[in-house]
Amino acid sequence: MKTTQHAAKHLAILSGILLTNAAHGQAREPLCRTVETRRIFGSQLVPQDTQDALRVLPLRGEWPGQARFVALWREAHPATDGGTTLRMTRLDSRLQRVGEMGAWTSPALTAEQGRGALAAVVLRDSLLVLVRAGSSIQRLIVARDGSVRAEPLLTLPSDVPAPNATPLRIEWVDAIARGDGAIAMLGLTSGEVRAYRFDAAGAVSAETTWTQRVGGVMRLLPTSATQSALAMLERTLPGQGADGETPAVQMLVTLDEQLLPVGVPERTGYAHFPWSVVARSGGALEVHQWVRSQGVAIGRVTVSARRAALEAPRLWFAQPPFEGRAVASASIVGRGGVAYGAVVTERAGGSLESQLAWVAPSGEPMLRRSVVPLSGRLLMLPALAAAEDGYVMFAGAEDETGFGIDAFHVRCDMVTREASAP
Amino acid sequence: MQPYRRVSWPRTRAWSCLFATVFTVGCRTSATQTAPPAGPAVAAGGDQQGAQRPDEPVLVQGIEPLRTPQCAAGEITSLTSLSPGIDPAFALARSPTGGLVSWVRIGRAGARELMVMPLGPTGAPAGDAQMIAGAQGADFPALVALERGYVLAWVDRPASGERVLSLRLDEAGAQQPWTGRGTSTPAGDPVASAGLLEGTAAGRQFAAPSLARDGSQVVLIAAQQTTSATVMIVQDLLGQGSVQTVPEALDLVAGERVIALQNGTQTRWLASRGEHTLLLGNGASFAPIARGVSGATMMRVDGGWMTAWSTQQGVVTQVRAQVRPDEGEPTTPRTLAAYERAPALNVALVRFGSGLFGALSLSQLADDATGSINLSLVDSHGRFVGRHASMASLRLRSSRTVAAGAAGPRGEAWVLLDGRADDGSAVLGMVSVSCSSDVFANEGAMPTASMLQRASPPEAPTLTADRRGGAALCSPAQDNASAGIELATHTAGGEDLTAEASARGVQMADGRVVFFARRRVSAERVECVAPSLGSDQRVVARDGVPCESDLTVLDAGAVGPWAIAVTQRSVLRSAGRGEIARSDLSLGGVYDARVLRGGSAILALTEGTSSAMSGLYYLPLVRGVPTRPVHVARVQRGVIEDAVVDGGRVRVLLSSFASANGASAASTAARTRALLTFDPRDRELANRAQHNDPFTDPLAVGAGPAALVGLGNAMSLLWWDRGVLRTGRIDHGVIREPHSVYGVLDQGGEALSIRHTGEGDLTVAFSANPVQNQDESLLPHPVLLRIGDAGAVTALSVTAPSDRNALVRFGVSALSHGSQMTALYTVARGNTLRWMAQRLSCAQSAPTTRPAAAGASR
Structure with a gap:
């Protein structure tokens, strides 16, 4: 029985996944892994609706x-x-x-039923x-x-x-x-x-x-009391996306003191894919949108008392691309000004994965795959909480034991990697 | 008030503009280096749901991760050879001085023999393999170690029925007398001798027996299902036995075990119902604890019981575990490992030391039947400790069979593997796995529990869909290139037009195409027709024959002068003059069939006695009429992908969709491929059908359709894998040198058909996804290929069918003849579906291939 060369092959496969964005030479990178899974609520009764609120x-x-x-x-x-x-x-x-x-x-x-x-x-x-x-x-x-x-x-x-x-x-x-x-x-x-x-x-x-x-549909953005109130409007477009979805654009709407729109909505460059937003120090907002399987688009909105300035989103590719389509996302800012952008992707056949954009305070992300061990059918969209050592993702799903709302505690440590030769 | 959805703000002109923005403004890959976090801490909160700006961050308490012990696997050794065609059902027991392994093999007379082999302290064989005398039709051995020696139990199936037998063996595997139970008989000690169990009639099968040791007791658990209850025979092999009846039928499946673990007065029983529901109980009653799972096992841990199983969704299989403490609620089920394409995976639990447990499983079978051993570590609370995803890698027969003995004095566990030797033959492999108590793994190099382990993506193909060089190009031959030729029409009777339609084309040697279709003519009349398309582009059609509305044209092919099609209940034949005749099959329950290439027969799969198994039958054709079927094999439920005569022997390529939780038939699901070879003149063929399961020696696991190419020693498998057409030589039941031959670039695609046509050619049709912003219609783009005997692309068309109304995803197929190809497709309007053909002429230039690096993107 041959073993050695096969073992090397399989290790290489895994390493290739782990080191998706690794540098050549020595690099500091976040190592993010789920260290605890806690069931907040469990039931043998399974909700009929999908994508319910959590x-x-x-x-x-x-x-x-x-x-x-x-x-x-x-x-x-x-x-x-x-x-x-x-x-x-x-x-x-x-x-x-x-x-x-x-x-x-x-x-x-x-x-x-339904979100929102x-x-x-x-x-x-x-x-x-x-x-x-x-x-x-x-x-x-x-x-x-x-x-x-x-x-x-x-x-x-x-x-x-x-x-x-x-x-x-x-x-x-x-x-x-x-x-x-x-x-x-x-x-x-x-x-x-x-x-x-x-x-x-x-x-x-x-x-x-x-x-x-x-x-x-509109969603309010988390601005402070000294900043303009902002909302994002999702405007649908004619046609059909590659996965049969309805295309849309996200428009930024500035609101006045009476919460009425000021001027015309501004096109942001974000599409109909799942997105989420965090408030950065210094008054900026950072929008994360997961574009199909390609990666995450990130852009900032600088907000003053009267107006908002949009930065065009930049798409950060995952190499290789993720498999499946993004079905839900959430973001949060944790310790050290690190933003955690999590997405749940669903592959053909219904299997779920959760990928992560670990976004440094500078706005530069590192993409991490399969961070959260999701299983089953997603019934409640994920929500995030910041943790001392990372973040916690809450999600409601039907798995083999019934329905459960689980809290996945993800710890991120900065580690030094010795990467292979270029 | 303004009308609904008319907004006062200007609309965006086109949605493609959005993508232009997204993709062209600052598109870049992720940075290769990131500065450590800096800057002031900012408020938590701000996710999309109820986003807010708190003054102080509210943080979840941090959790110190458990350190992952360094674990290592020893050398994989081959203990013995195994019989092809059967599950060896091996068992392993450890003792302080060594171990004993038991398995089932096929003897010279075709009987299932029970074997044992003693192992030394290192796991190496300590003696020869011995056959247990008197075992008749043995299956499902179970072993447990005593202070000195072992107890062996198994299901025995003599001609008269079924029974459970047990034996006491010494450390060398020799039979010993029972202490306190008189003497052992040469034929084993039937449990029935204690008056607890009688031989059973066929159909009331025992589940696999289970042995457990609790203090001085050795407990044998045998379960037998009746129509309304399940009888548990709990035999204390060293004392008095008992019988318990569970007032419900557990739907026990042959091979599943009822596991019982005892802890003082507490006993927990693990059983299954309906194949994939896991039940836990106290022996008198059971309650479901998990659904849609497979390969379950249970182990006593500190203060509770740990259960582990595998569950599958699509192509992903996860290994999961849960701890049920003696007091309190069960823990959250936790994922310990995740695989792509690992159907029918089972889990083995082993204790490594104080509070550390391992869940062992095998990874997927890749193109070349390679898999690897995964060890996931958990603590006694079920918390994930770490994962060693590729401890050792080897050629495997299946990922179903993993066994582990208890950790020995040095803390190592033994793992038995259903492996293959380098020549592809079946062997019983063993490897020891140990974990250090004071050396820990580099966390940065450890995969997470949910990291999906998968085969390497296909390497770059030699040809790609947008680079046409190398193969002869085919283009529509008609004067009006956008028009097709109508072969037949179908009128919807129900709501789904396409679901009702069923048709196949046959390429005849003289160039004609015979097209079999089941169609609805009116609300009352459904018929099967066989119009013929001649080389002059004219269609000859005559009256059809009545067909039932639930029939499907499963396959069609040329058999001598006849075009033959097969449905669930009949064979249709035509001489190619538009006429059709029907003969009924003398075989019930057919759900898939193939016309044998190069022969005169049909292969058919029928519904088996269980939902997991099917019967494979061979039906010779005499002048196009089926004769008496011959039972060839009992196989896992699946489909026939190809069947060909090769040197007088029939080779059948089978695919099983059986998944860990019974999910089936999804095109995305992993399928196990197996090649069955038999001689149709063999008079003993039917007698061996029960022991002739080719899925015990599978070729590979894949996701797309496949076919055989070539004959004899040059036979290869051609298959579709993640947008790439691949091929590899079949050698001793193993795929050798797999490589890509054609791809569809990054936009991906879907295989529509892989079919053999006349003259040994193979045609492949697939739909390539549209390229964003480059295809106005956003419709998939059909590609037709012709593959020669050597497995290389010899002709292709990226323009046919040129009919813009073609329903590409519903189905496009191709036939080939000489320098011509014929595209078969459908168009629909209203409640009418039309089957169309388009003739293509192919350039005569000799095809060449180019290096993979020249423009290939994968």
Whole structure:
């Protein structure tokens, strides 16, 4: 039995993968690996919907149970009364469950599905949650003691639509912290956009309806109170992408104090692929978009009090290209100003992988493959939390044991590599 | 109010502009060097979901990684040769002074014989292999070590039924009397002798027996399924036995084991149901713990039980493990290793030392049947410690069979391998694996648990789709180059037009093309037709014969003067004058079939007694009419990719889609390829069918379609792999010198058909993906190839079919004859589908090939 040459061959295969972007000579590189997998929630009941919402937010200050994070998700199956529960679970700094922050059950949640139906912001003493429930957006104020106060933020009229008319629905909602309070926007299928300001207690302090109609989903970007508020508008385009998807462009919209658009939206160069954004020190935003299997496009947005300056995205190729298509992404800034951009890719047949862009403060990324050992069918889009030694990726998936929301703790260490000769 | 979706802002003109921006502005590869992180720490948060700017970072507590011990594999040794055509089902036990290995082989009279061989302290053979006298139809041996000697148990299948036997063996493998149970009989000690178990009728098979040792007890677990319950026979071989009945049928599969582990008064049982559901129980009842898994095993760890299994999605197989503590909730299942193309992979667990356990598995079979040993380390809490992905590499028969003995005095584990010798013959290989307790691996060089181990990508091919030099170019022959010739039409009866249509073309020696199609003429009438296309471009069609709507034209070929097509229940034949005749098959449950090339017969696969197995039958044709079928082999469920007569013997190329969790038939799924050779004149053929599974000696694992090229010693395999057409010589059941012959560049492509036509030619049709911004239609781009006997591309067309309405992904195939090729394709309009043909004339220039480096991109 021959062994040696075959062993060398296989090692070479693996090394080739590991050293995707390695330098010739000596190089310092991040070594990122999953060091712990913790199931936050598990159930034999598997959600029928795919790509449901999962939110994980950091908690500042003192919270019961020394909680440091709160995870929000919609339960898999209706309760006995027909309602579905939105769970809000507290996690400590080791990501152990330390009780429920709150829960809200509504029959209108049962029929909900799809992304963009849930937004949440941690305020000083409470959690502000905006959740679509049927024909309304509910505003939930979750106090530190776990009490939940729910009020409709917007309820659509129940008029029967005319025959052949597109049913009026709330299409998307997003919210971010701003100052002591928060701002939020939501869009209807009619193209109508509404914007809201919330005070530190989560009460609505201002409400605006745009005069413009918008044909696409918008997401707010994490600017500070001293910077312009910004949103990204995804505008669909005619035609069909290579994978049968609907093409789109991302347009940057600058908002004024009333959260109304200023000027015309600016084309960013980003497409319809999964993207995420982080706030960099110095007031810049950094956008990460995973372009098919090629790699990650990264560009910065410099934001001042009145305007935003766009940097054209640069595509950083993965060599060799990733396999499969990017289905979801999330980014976060961790210690040392390192940004972690994670993407979940799905190959033909449904197998999942999670690749990582380790982005230095300078904006230069290092791509890492198969960082998180995902398994099964992705049901809840990933969310990230920063860790002392890297980041944690949360994802909900159906695996061979049922449904689980797992936290994958990824540790990144800088290591010195001796690369092979050029 | 403005209308829906009419926005007041200007729209972007074209989406391709976006890509122009993305791809042309600052496109660059990743940096090769990155400065260490610098600059002030900034706030955490800011991901896409609820992005915010907190004042202070909120961080998850860091986790110190577990250090990975340095592990090494010893030299791989060949213990003995194995019988081809059967799973050796080997077992291994370790004792303080050595070990014993047992396996099954085919004896001279065709019987399944049970063998044992003692091993010394280093794992080297300590004596000759011995046959266990009296074993009849042996299968699934199990071994356990005693203080001195071993206990061996197995399923025995004499002519009258089935039973479980056990023997006590000394350290040299010789039979010993039972202590406290009287004397052992030469034929083994039937468990039935204790009154617990009677011989069973066929169809009530035992699962593979399992042996466990708990203190002074040796426990034999044998499970037998009835229609409503599962009977567990728990035989304390040194004391009193017992029988337990689980009030549910576990759907035990032959070869699966019911594993029981004991810890004092606690017992955990691991069993499977429905082939791929894993159950855990206390012996009286079971509950599912995992679904869609395979190759499971269980081991007692400190304070709990560790279960491990493999699971497959698409072409990716993962090794996963979970710990169930004695108290508390089970841990999160963790991925320990990931492979591409590793169907039917099983996992073996071994204890290396205090709190350190290893999960051993074998990697994929590559083009040349090479695989490697993966060792993933976990602690007693199931936490991933590290991975040694390629401890040793060797030629393998399968990645299913891995066994490991308990770690010995020096902390090494023994691993048994279903391997191949250099000449391709089957051998039982063994390697020892050890891990250091104080030397640790360089973490920077260690693969992660989820790192996908895969075969090397195909090397650059000699020809590529956009470089036409080297092969004769073929172009449409008609005056109106964009037009095709209509062969037949089909009218939709249901919603899916293309799903209902079924057709195949045959290239006749005189140049005509006979086209078999099952088509719907009206809501009530479905018929099979055989229009003929002559060299004058005229189509001759006559009345069809009635055909059932669920029939599929599985294959078609030329047999003497006849064009023959085969469906699930019938053979269609035509002399090429537009007429058609039908003969029914005297064989039920056919789901795939091939017309034998160079012969006068049909090979057919039928549904087997289980969903995992099929029957392969040989049906001679007499004047185009099928005769009595002969059972040739019982094989894994799959398809026939090719069948050819070679020197009087029939060679059948089979592909099995069987995956670890039963997922099947997806074009993306890994398929195991095997070559079955038999002599159709052999009168004992049917008698050996049960012991003639070619998948125990597979050629390779791949993902795309394949065919045989050439004959005799020059026979090669041609296959499609990740956008590249590859070939390799078949030598002693192994692919030698695999290499790429044609590629479709980086845009990728999909194989549509690989078919033999007349005169020994092979034609390949595939769709190349459109090039971004260079193809207005964004439709896939068909490429037709003709492959000569030597496996080289002799002609190609990148323009046919030139019909812009051709449904490329639904199917394009090609036939060849002399200097002509014929493209067969479909077009659809409304609820009508039309089968079309387009004749191509090929240039006469002698083809040449170019060096791979000259413009190849892969």
